[in-house]
Amino acid sequence: MGADIIRTGRVVLHVADLERSRKFYVDALGFIETETRGGELYLRGLEEHNHHSILLKQSAAPRVEVISYKVMSDGDLDRLEELFTSKGMKTSWMEKGSQHAIGRTLRTQDVSGMPVEFYAEMDGAERMLQRYDLYKGARVQRIDHFNCMVRDVEKAYEFYTEELGFKCSEYTAAEDERIWAAWLHRKPSVHDVAFMNGKGPRLHHTGFWLSDQLSLIHACDVLASMGYTGNIERGPGRHGLSNAFFLYLRDPDGHRIELYNGDYLTSDPDFKPVRWDINDPRRQTFWGHAAPDSWFDEASEVTDLFAGEDTESEKVMAVGEPKLKQRKPTFVI
Known part of the structure; x- marks a missing residue:
């Protein structure tokens, strides 16, 4: 039996200025701020009952750390590790307690080199669906x-x-x-x-x-x-x-x-x-x-989760391509 992947879970983004990002995501778009701790901002939508769906981490270089999928049970994580390993893909575990608000997590890089993680458990949070007094911005x-x-x-x-x-x-x-x-x-x-x-x-x-x-x-x-x-x-x-x-x-x-x-x-x-x-x-x-x-x-x-290791995923990401040019709109600072 294969792993039971439920849905898109969360995204972890590195950003240069957490306060600048808070103004955009919370004040303008209307995300709910679950909490901020140690250079990390946890956000969720009004309907969401889990702790967060966006984690913003303050960093010198903006990039994507990982994209995530929620699975049905902890056993599905073991089945996924077996699958990826059988395909020659490197995996790593983030044990429960090593990341805030999220349980045991399996990380890998898929066949395209995308950094991907899978988890079954995340701390709960109050669902704000009927807190219409808090709706603002895009009402995400x-x-x-x-x-x-x-x-x-x-x-x-x-x-x-x-x-x-x-x-x-x-x-x-x-x-x-x-x-x-x-x-x-x-x-x-x-x-x-x-x-x-x-x-x-x-x-x-x-x-x-x-x-x-x-x-x-x-x-x-x-x-x-x-x-x-x-x-x-x-x-x-x-x-x-x-x-x-x-x-x-x-x-x-x-x-x-x-x-x-x-x-x-x-x-x-x-x-x-x-x-x-x-x-x-x-x-x-x-x-x-x-x-x-x-x-x-x-x-x-995106982040190379296994930089410096001779893995197929790393080779995919290491293929020489010009760096994407930087877009220069008038961003609010």
Whole structure:
């Protein structure tokens, strides 16, 4: 029996200035601050009953430490370790108590080199869903998905569907039927993770679910009123892929956040993936307007969990590629 992965869990981001990040995530976007301790800021959405879905760590160099998935039980972690080890992938354990608010955690680098972790337990927190007096900014409800930029989408697609039990909801294909992007899920929505071709491994964005489309519009007004117009990268708009309403933002360190609402149910066993032709302009933005170059060219660099060790994952990350150019909007300092 394979491991039972439930859903997207959390993201750990390194940022240069924790107070600057708090102003953006808490004051502007409306995340709930669970706590701050020792250069770490723990955030969650209004709906979330777990301790956090974003961990921001103050660091000299902004990057992604790890993206996470929640599993059903502690035994699933052992099954995942056995799987990754059998594929020649390096793993490491973060034992319970070594990280704040989260239980035993398995870390690895997937076939694309993305730093990934799996956990079963996290401390609880008060759910703020009906604390309407605390709703502000984008009124963020919960974490929804990751989008990863990788060099070989088909390789990632095969591993996640054949080995980890993810299902495909939608994909983009060329005339030769090569998969150029894929949306994969464990929970019954469009995706927990998407893979897109590009300079990788990189984290393109983390998506957060909002309760309604008006919350995205309200977020734009709040961001503009607080001086964050330069942080609005793309949207609002509607994707053809996923049918979702979207808004893409860059946080003060350049990490990309998607505010997201309006996809659909994928739980039926006879659900068939939706194919989009790579030349169909509606797949990216159903209304037709083009994305900026930065959306295709830039993504957050990720940590090599096993730097200095001769592992397959390290070799994937060590392939020579030019460093992504830095985007230069007018970020609020």
